[in-house]
Amino acid sequence: MAMLEVKNLGISFGGLRAVNGFHVTIEKNQLYGLIGPNGAGKTTVFNLLTGVYKPDAGSILLDGKDITGESDIEISKAGIARTFQNIRLFSKMSVLDNVKVGMHNHHEYSALAGIFHTPKYKKEEALMDEKAMELLKVFDLADMAETNAANLPYGKQRRLEIARALATDPKLLLLDEPAAGMNPKETGELMDMIRFVRDEFDMTILLIEHDMKLVSGICEKLTMLNFGEVLAEGTTSEVLNDPQVITAYLGE
Amino acid sequence: MAMLEVKDLQVYYGMIHAIKGVSFHVNEGEIIALIGANGAGKTTILHTITGLLTPKGGQVMFEGKDITKTPAHKIVELGMAHVPEGRRVFAQLSVYQNLKMGAYTRSDKNEIEESLEMVYKRFPRLEERKNQMAGTLSGGEQQMLAMGRALMSKPRIILMDEPSMGLSPILVNEIFDIIQSVSASGTTVLLVEQNAKKALAIADRAYVLETGKISLDGNAKDLLNDDSIKKAYLGE
Amino acid sequence: DDTFKIGGIGPITGGAAVYGQAVMNASQMAADDINAAGGINGYQIEFNFQDDEHDAEKSVNAYNTLKDWGMQMLLGTVTSTPCTAVEGEASNDNMFLLTPSGSAVESISGDNAFRVCFSDPNQGTASAQYIGENKLAEKVAVIYNSSDVYSTGIYNNFVTESANQPFEIVSAEAFTEDSKTDFSVQLQKAKDAGADMVFLPIYYTEASLILTQAAGMDYAPTFFGCDGLDGLLAVEGFDTSLAEGVMLLTPFAADADDEQTKAFVSAYEEKYGETPIQFAADAYDGMYIIKTAAEKAGITPDMDASAICDALKAAMTEITYDGLTGSGMTWSADGEPNKEPKAVVIKDGAYTAM
Amino acid sequence: MNTMRTKTAKQNAITYGIVIIGFLIMQIISATGHMSSSLSGLLIPFCYYVILAVSLNLVVGILGELSLGHAGFMCVGAFSSVFFTKCMENVITNSLVRFIIALIIGALVAAVFGILIGIPVLRLKGDYLAIVTLAFGEIIKNLVNVLFIGKDSHGLHFSMKDTLSLGMEPDGQVIVNGPQGITGIPKDSTFVIGVVLVLITLFIVLRLINSRDGRAIQSIRDNRIAAESIGINVTKYKLMAFSVSAGLAGIGGALYAHNLSTLSATPKNFGYNMSIMILVYVVLGGIGNIRGSVIAPIVLNLVLDYFLRKLQMLGSNPVLQFLSDNRMLVYAIVLIVIMLFSWSPKMIEWRERVFHKNAKEEA
Amino acid sequence: MSFLNYLISGISLGSVYAIIALGYTMVYGIAKMLNFAHGDVIMVGAYVVFYSTAAGMPAIPAVLLSVVICTVLGMVIEAVAYRPLRSAASPLAVLITAIGVSYLLQNLALLFWSSNTKSFTSVVKIPALKVAGLNISGETMVTILACIVIVVGLTLFINKTKPGQAMLAVSEDKGAAQLMGINVNATIALTFAIGSGLAATAGVLLCSAYPSLTPYTGSMPGIKAFVAAVFGGIGSIPGAMIGGILLGIIEIFGKAYISSQMADAIVFAVLIVVLLVKPTGLLGKQIQEKV
Numbered sequence A: 001m002a003m004l005e006v007k008n009l010g011i012s013f014g015g016l017r018a019v020n021g022f023h024v025t026i027e028k029n030q031l032y033g034l035i036g037p038n039g040a041g042k043t044t045v046f047n048l049l050t051g052v053y054k055p056d057a058g059s060i061l062l063d064g065k066d067i068t069g070e071s072d073i074e075i076s077k078a079g080i081a082r083t084f085q086n087i088r089l090f091s092k093m094s095v096l097d098n099v100k101v102g103m104h105n106h107h108e109y110s111a112l113a114g115i116f117h118t119p120k121y122k123k124e125e126a127l128m129d130e131k132a133m134e135l136l137k138v139f140d141l142a143d144m145a146e147t148n149a150a151n152l153p154y155g156k157q158r159r160l161e162i163a164r165a166l167a168t169d170p171k172l173l174l175l176d177e178p179a180a181g182m183n184p185k186e187t188g189e190l191m192d193m194i195r196f197v198r199d200e201f202d203m204t205i206l207l208i209e210h211d212m213k214l215v216s217g218i219c220e221k222l223t224m225l226n227f228g229e230v231l232a233e234g235t236t237s238e239v240l241n242d243p244q245v246i247t248a249y250l251g252e
Numbered sequence B: 001m002a003m004l005e006v007k008d009l010q011v012y013y014g015m016i017h018a019i020k021g022v023s024f025h026v027n028e029g030e031i032i033a034l035i036g037a038n039g040a041g042k043t044t045i046l047h048t049i050t051g052l053l054t055p056k057g058g059q060v061m062f063e064g065k066d067i068t069k070t071p072a073h074k075i076v077e078l079g080m081a082h083v084p085e086g087r088r089v090f091a092q093l094s095v096y097q098n099l100k101m102g103a104y105t106r107s108d109k110n111e112i113e114e115s116l117e118m119v120y121k122r123f124p125r126l127e128e129r130k131n132q133m134a135g136t137l138s139g140g141e142q143q144m145l146a147m148g149r150a151l152m153s154k155p156r157i158i159l160m161d162e163p164s165m166g167l168s169p170i171l172v173n174e175i176f177d178i179i180q181s182v183s184a185s186g187t188t189v190l191l192v193e194q195n196a197k198k199a200l201a202i203a204d205r206a207y208v209l210e211t212g213k214i215s216l217d218g219n220a221k222d223l224l225n226d227d228s229i230k231k232a233y234l235g236e
Numbered sequence C: 001d002d003t004f005k006i007g008g009i010g011p012i013t014g015g016a017a018v019y020g021q022a023v024m025n026a027s028q029m030a031a032d033d034i035n036a037a038g039g040i041n042g043y044q045i046e047f048n049f050q051d052d053e054h055d056a057e058k059s060v061n062a063y064n065t066l067k068d069w070g071m072q073m074l075l076g077t078v079t080s081t082p083c084t085a086v087e088g089e090a091s092n093d094n095m096f097l098l099t100p101s102g103s104a105v106e107s108i109s110g111d112n113a114f115r116v117c118f119s120d121p122n123q124g125t126a127s128a129q130y131i132g133e134n135k136l137a138e139k140v141a142v143i144y145n146s147s148d149v150y151s152t153g154i155y156n157n158f159v160t161e162s163a164n165q166p167f168e169i170v171s172a173e174a175f176t177e178d179s180k181t182d183f184s185v186q187l188q189k190a191k192d193a194g195a196d197m198v199f200l201p202i203y204y205t206e207a208s209l210i211l212t213q214a215a216g217m218d219y220a221p222t223f224f225g226c227d228g229l230d231g232l233l234a235v236e237g238f239d240t241s242l243a244e245g246v247m248l249l250t251p252f253a254a255d256a257d258d259e260q261t262k263a264f265v266s267a268y269e270e271k272y273g274e275t276p277i278q279f280a281a282d283a284y285d286g287m288y289i290i291k292t293a294a295e296k297a298g299i300t301p302d303m304d305a306s307a308i309c310d311a312l313k314a315a316m317t318e319i320t321y322d323g324l325t326g327s328g329m330t331w332s333a334d335g336e337p338n339k340e341p342k343a344v345v346i347k348d349g350a351y352t353a354m
Numbered sequence D: 001m002n003t004m005r006t007k008t009a010k011q012n013a014i015t016y017g018i019v020i021i022g023f024l025i026m027q028i029i030s031a032t033g034h035m036s037s038s039l040s041g042l043l044i045p046f047c048y049y050v051i052l053a054v055s056l057n058l059v060v061g062i063l064g065e066l067s068l069g070h071a072g073f074m075c076v077g078a079f080s081s082v083f084f085t086k087c088m089e090n091v092i093t094n095s096l097v098r099f100i101i102a103l104i105i106g107a108l109v110a111a112v113f114g115i116l117i118g119i120p121v122l123r124l125k126g127d128y129l130a131i132v133t134l135a136f137g138e139i140i141k142n143l144v145n146v147l148f149i150g151k152d153s154h155g156l157h158f159s160m161k162d163t164l165s166l167g168m169e170p171d172g173q174v175i176v177n178g179p180q181g182i183t184g185i186p187k188d189s190t191f192v193i194g195v196v197l198v199l200i201t202l203f204i205v206l207r208l209i210n211s212r213d214g215r216a217i218q219s220i221r222d223n224r225i226a227a228e229s230i231g232i233n234v235t236k237y238k239l240m241a242f243s244v245s246a247g248l249a250g251i252g253g254a255l256y257a258h259n260l261s262t263l264s265a266t267p268k269n270f271g272y273n274m275s276i277m278i279l280v281y282v283v284l285g286g287i288g289n290i291r292g293s294v295i296a297p298i299v300l301n302l303v304l305d306y307f308l309r310k311l312q313m314l315g316s317n318p319v320l321q322f323l324s325d326n327r328m329l330v331y332a333i334v335l336i337v338i339m340l341f342s343w344s345p346k347m348i349e350w351r352e353r354v355f356h357k358n359a360k361e362e363a
Numbered sequence E: 001m002s003f004l005n006y007l008i009s010g011i012s013l014g015s016v017y018a019i020i021a022l023g024y025t026m027v028y029g030i031a032k033m034l035n036f037a038h039g040d041v042i043m044v045g046a047y048v049v050f051y052s053t054a055a056g057m058p059a060i061p062a063v064l065l066s067v068v069i070c071t072v073l074g075m076v077i078e079a080v081a082y083r084p085l086r087s088a089a090s091p092l093a094v095l096i097t098a099i100g101v102s103y104l105l106q107n108l109a110l111l112f113w114s115s116n117t118k119s120f121t122s123v124v125k126i127p128a129l130k131v132a133g134l135n136i137s138g139e140t141m142v143t144i145l146a147c148i149v150i151v152v153g154l155t156l157f158i159n160k161t162k163p164g165q166a167m168l169a170v171s172e173d174k175g176a177a178q179l180m181g182i183n184v185n186a187t188i189a190l191t192f193a194i195g196s197g198l199a200a201t202a203g204v205l206l207c208s209a210y211p212s213l214t215p216y217t218g219s220m221p222g223i224k225a226f227v228a229a230v231f232g233g234i235g236s237i238p239g240a241m242i243g244g245i246l247l248g249i250i251e252i253f254g255k256a257y258i259s260s261q262m263a264d265a266i267v268f269a270v271l272i273v274v275l276l277v278k279p280t281g282l283l284g285k286q287i288q289e290k291v
């Protein structure tokens, strides 16, 4: 069974059909890329998948479970996590706390337990600290655990966002232009990191990216979106060599 | 004489010493690339040049005039435009209103109209979306708008902060073409880019910034073949 | 020490500042006059006035500050709610308290406390009786301030007493501290109900607006008020022709022509550049009442506050005082004054006895 | 992580420490007979202002929403607790027990109102929310002013008009009397109880902030969209912050009400002026800085109601006289100057430089 | 009949709220700050007219003088108290300073002009319009007319003039506005100048319609006007006018048909309900944050 199965997804803004008839099937543990010109509707697809917008058509199945039209909270609980095109960290909170908030729905204790520091509180907090530090180590952020997220340099902010998303223990991770604003060297490091996450966490990843080096370097399959519709899909090399994709997106 | 000259610039954010004595110059008609890793201080330098930040030390000279203490809006009038990092479009104004705002310092209606036509020609997508609120544009669309808006002031020098960020490959190529054509039409360009390869390819000269200091500079083509650059910024 | 330390408390900032400042000025003036004439029992008075912003909590703070200063008697506080709060403290301390203008029943609940002015119920009842006995009206409308203790206090008792009187209350509308600019609804209702008199148990600031607005809508009933209306004619810039025919029950009118009032008013005007309102008269009387009682009791400054209080308590019920706000004033042990209200009517821009 | 938690614990311990040391100092002053009436009269106000500021900081600093109606919750807590006290005055004669129950009632009723007002809050943001909280505070004040409750042998009587419409037997006693409010309140508040309540408030707020729920509340403040994306129930946590804050304000109100013999709702004590006053404490102490919310109200009240009042007593210097007569003018100027000094970026930079230089010279 | 009378009273009261709200929303929409001192500038404006007419100055020059003084006052307040805090870490800093300025103005007025109530002589000499038992006062007509002129004037100013466009840009992003060549300080100073000039006008009309003047005259109408501005939609100029007038009508109808004791509660309750249905006020733009 596929990890994510989307059929005929669509939404309009006013008169604009931003996404229409979108479909995709992503297998477990796959690294899947979503590409397309600016304004094609890629971010909107993410917003539909995560419940920010409600689709006016289509269905979304996550690991066999229908999550179409669910609230963002339910979808997060069901196992989709994401990063944002424009970074959205909890800027006044520490790096560590950013990750710990991510575990909100996995390490529960009541408010009273939190106030009275019950054994349950102590146990869960210790567990969270431990897990969060592990995650931070993976992303080379451990030494900045106590820094406010706002004070991180840009590249580290991007990585923290991924760490936070992983903290929700998702089945599917959505990355919206993770390499934006990075130089090729940094992008190279990011690629290693994404692969590592996929392998280490046994993660299924769908990512949006305009950096073809990253896309061709790590994605196994691609869907190309144009004017809200799927123009091409298939293995990475198939799509990248599709003449339609070349004229509409890649150029040259 | 250099058109733009920065001398021993020192910039602080509170206690953080972000720019530690940077000097460089841009000659009229040149495309100068400023490259460097995340957080090296590129944006800070541009902000200081256009007066959004005040340096603790050093000087910024524009066409022989000391503009270190000149307020930002006066600098625009002198003929300098800045495409800021993160686009900074006026989210609740329409695309058209944003573009008109770019021509704020100009008064000739016909010339403004001409510039508008020129921008629409360069970015047809903006004309299609001219009545959309800028805040709802896609990332790439906003980038085009930010550039178009800067061109509306008909600047003699334009400072661009990562104009290719978030753009599709075809648009990245286009943007670099546009930068070249902007340059060809007589506007001097100071370009901050992460896409060092493309930037160096169109630039005349380049400076490499490392944690607040210039570590390397020279002819762009030479830098493109420099091994340390290749390793550090081109990912080769 | 060879001076009596008398404290005063009231609002000299904030929305009620006008009352506090009148009291502050007049008490200081009275203290100066007394001192010039040789003081109380040969001792000079030191007077210290503290701001309470018309707030109970600040008032208690002011009271405590005055205690630290060595206050032996309190002439205050000016407004009712803060007065009630301070009286709670003063009665615990057995500190003599004479409020010039705190008119709520509870403002003098302890046996240490007395007042110069009438109590609210007293004014409400007296007004209803006066209107009834003199057959001034058949249908009466009331406009009162439902967020003000003074106003609701009079209103409640006016309504109660009206049951025994030959007039009928045809409308009773309120306003609040937060919406006291527009009175058109209240006036319209009074007019629609055919009221030939509007009873205004409120202060003169709002009354001046009501009179203006009534004139604007061609509504000309008789307006009848209590001591709060005093000051109306002194409002700078006010077109006094609008106040023609307004009746009020008040113990004091600034342009009464008895010698005492005239002397007081001209001295006050000279010193502070404005016409004294009834609060000032209450305060001026208050200082002299303390003097009268103190002389009766024969207190000296070396006594502590509690001893002074005990002496004054007894003396208060024994003295008779003739002042600006009444002649032949006496006090019962519960602190209430016995004096005759005077009814005055505004005629040719002046208060005239009825 | 662990270092971080010990760091927070240490910071919190300092905050509790300040309160306890302050308490001890006051006890020593009092034991040695140096306590003046004016200072002792301020001790309980210190406690409730701290409680109010700390609880408002939970909404303003931690949840990141501007509330201009905190005095409304205080009002609800004050009236409900005093109402209980008045009804039970002759039933529960142990004043401590009665006061503890009254405090709990004040807190609960205010918390319920917190939830009520929290519901519109969910749909509103920023200034719109601020206006709704302001409106809420004013509604409460208005309603309390027209509320009449009496008690006689038949039980309780309510009216929204006047005492007459209560329709009571002649033996009836009016408990809540419109704008006059409630009078003859037993003075159950004591400084010791006040300090204990401050500590409880700090305990609840500080621990809440550093727990799972506190992190969730802060994440909503920093980025609502991201918080939703990681599965934070924004509704729940906004309501939680509002109701806890309201409940604590209710405690503050109860402490306030049992400190004066009379309680009425005036623009001064329960209007937006008071809400703003508490907001001033929060901002002066530092938004989100709980310790600041402990210190700011105390310093400000000391200046306004102690030092400025004392000035006049220092002698007949006309300047001092002027200053003490114009306390509010002084306050306004001091407020503006402090704000400019502590928040202006230029000033901050200047201070940092000077401070840094000194530090360097020392080193 | 009385219904129509109430309606007219509501519009009269509302038009006063509206004219105050216009100045409020102007500053609020552009400088993005809640200028709590706005109501007190109104009070200053009214005192200036009171004293200058008392000294024998005719009404029109007195009003002009008041506009000039308030304009200068507004600009001084902005430059001294607000500008240094414009880029402060929290927008609450300048809110609190504004409250300080409000207290300052009130207490200075108290010091200079005393707490005694002054009765303001209306500057409007137009007689009331009386038709079929209805009575529309000259003040109301002038106020409504002034509102309409101001709404049209401000709308044209913002949309058609360069400084107006600059205001739009500044209200969104001060940094980006500077990069367009806009002088942000001057633009905000101009906003305050206009807002305070309007405040003076509002003060004169407020006190002409409701002629009682104390140092605290401006504060409650200021708050109500703020509510009206939010009610109509923050930053929307026609919204401020509609919000103000509706607020007046609701207040009067609430008093007339529900309870005069609870008029405030009713006004605020209606406000809450409206905001629940329309969270950005009547004419406010629904701003959706793009994710």
Ligand SMILES: Nc1ncnc2c1ncn2[C@@H]1O[C@H](COP(=O)(O)OP(=O)(O)OP(=O)(O)O)[C@@H](O)[C@H]1O
Residues within 6 Å of the ligand: A013, A016, A018, A036, A037, A038, A039, A040, A041, A042, A043, A044, A045, A085, B136, B137, B138, B139, B140, B141, B166, E288, E290
């Ligand atoms: N809330 C909205 N209201 C109106 N239009 C919207 C909204 N959100 C997105 N759009 C429009 O939908 C289209 C798709 O936007 P989207 O952000 O999904 O593009 P994208 O593929 O992510 O582009 P980019 O690569 O530039 O980020 C764009 O034309 C955009 O202007």
Ligand SMILES: Nc1ncnc2c1ncn2[C@@H]1O[C@H](COP(=O)(O)OP(=O)(O)OP(=O)(O)O)[C@@H](O)[C@H]1O
Residues within 6 Å of the ligand: A151, A152, A153, A154, A155, A181, B013, B016, B018, B036, B037, B038, B039, B040, B041, B042, B043, B044, B045, B085
């Ligand atoms: N407002 C600020 N406050 C404090 N430090 C800042 C601020 N802005 C930037 N910095 C710091 O100054 C340094 C230079 O930042 P700058 O944004 O100029 O880098 P950049 O070269 O443009 O990086 P990027 O490629 O990420 O845009 C960084 O270390 C950054 O963390």
Ligand SMILES: [Mg+2]
Residues within 6 Å of the ligand: A042, A043, A044, A085, B138, B139
């Ligand atoms: Mg996108």
Ligand SMILES: [Mg+2]
Residues within 6 Å of the ligand: B042, B043, B044, B085, B161
């Ligand atoms: Mg940058």
